Amino acid sequence: MKIAETVTFGGGGLDRAEDLRRHPETLAALPVRTLPLWRGKPLANAARDGLTLIDGHAFAALGQPVLIGRDEEAVIFARDVSALDVDGKADSVDAFRDGSEQTHPDLPAGTAFTDLKRLMTHLTPRDAEIAATARGILEWHRTHGFCANCGTPTEPGKAGWMRGCAGCGRMHFPRTDPVVIMLVTKGERVLLGRSPGWPEGFFSCLAGFMEPGETLEGAVRREVWEETGVRVGPVRYLSSQPWPFPASLMLGAHGEAATDAIEIDPEEIEEAVWLDRSEVMDVFAGTHPWIVPAREGAIAHFLLRAWLADRLD
Structure with a gap:
């Protein structure tokens, strides 16, 4: 199908920087931009037509940072900030609609955590791929804190793209x-x-x-x-x-x-x-x-x- 990659979340061309996952020293020396997500909702810009990436390791005390990719000279991390005490009541769980938004005083003016299903058709292909990757990998971390083989708590590695078990040595990788x-x-x-x-x-x-x-x-x-x-x-x-x-x-x-x-x-x-x-x-x-x-x-x-x-x- 010639137009296959024009589907939403397709064709973003994101450099996923897999090489940096294996070289933490090189990764640590690069400038960082962070996409925070609250309960799976990425931080949207004021116009609600793009993501807001914050310079540095924003909200470093919260969540597990996961390398999403490389953006020119910087690297992009996603971080789950669901523990953040936000302003704005969340909608009840609804698979189809969540019109609520959440803000925080430390966020850039006008930005808000916004449901990705609501945002997705307004994002560029690149931003859509970043958001989909971030949401998917952070959800995997949230639900895979224990080893499926022996039950021991697991720890993240490879810049967030695996979880290792100290109990049996098993390595766990994201699944689709x-x-x-x-x-x-x-x-x-x-x-x-x-x-x-x-x-x-x-x-x-x-x-x-x-x-x-x-x-x-x-x-x-x-x-x-x-x-x-x-x-x-x-x-x-x-x-x-x-x-x-x-x-x-x-x-x-x-x-x-x-x-x-x-x-x-x-x-x-x-x-x-x-x-x-x-x-x-x-x-x-x-x-x-x-x-x-x-x-x-x-x-x-x-x-x-x-x-x-x-x-x-």
Whole structure:
């Protein structure tokens, strides 16, 4: 797919400076810029169209600094500052919306911790990649403080890109969960579904986690069959998207349906529908009577727009 890397969080070109992870002396001699994150929310600039990186090791008493990459002559670190006593009440946990912002007197004027899902379509590709990387790696540290082999507390190493166990010597590295997300079509129609708990009228491409020993093609066919009873024939890869909520890699694929009768599994999905091109155009235009579009910035939105524009090549 020629436009594959124009997906949100794609094509940022970040220099991840892997060499510096192995050379702490060289790393320590370089100027530092820090991106603080509070409960996974990066620090946004006053215009809310970019990140705010603070010179030096900001909030050094808080969190584990993790090397994100190299920016000209400086290096970028991310730091979890969730222990910070901030101004601004956080929204209740909501997978779709968090309109709250948090500030602190020590932050630059006008900046605030802002939900990445709210920011993502306003960021440059580079800032989006920095934010996605920072959120994903800090969440991994937050949830992997103990050795999965023996239960001993682990300690970070390699500039935050591993955790070592003093008990059994095991080294643990960040993991990404592969998820297939499918643009399933039959002729001029596309198959969409909604999960329980989603906002009213919200439909998206079908998706599901891959299983051990499974190919991308096999996962696409299995997930579509399990959720909707539709059989899929040929499958091809289209594009991928890091999705750090908390740690997925969305593998976008196009599947050609061999059948179109829908029989949902209510434990897997709440509803599924076939829509033709004109109906999907109405969805994106906001004129469909009961369906709202997939989240802007998510790969489902990207794939559906590409299908409408005949840009799956």
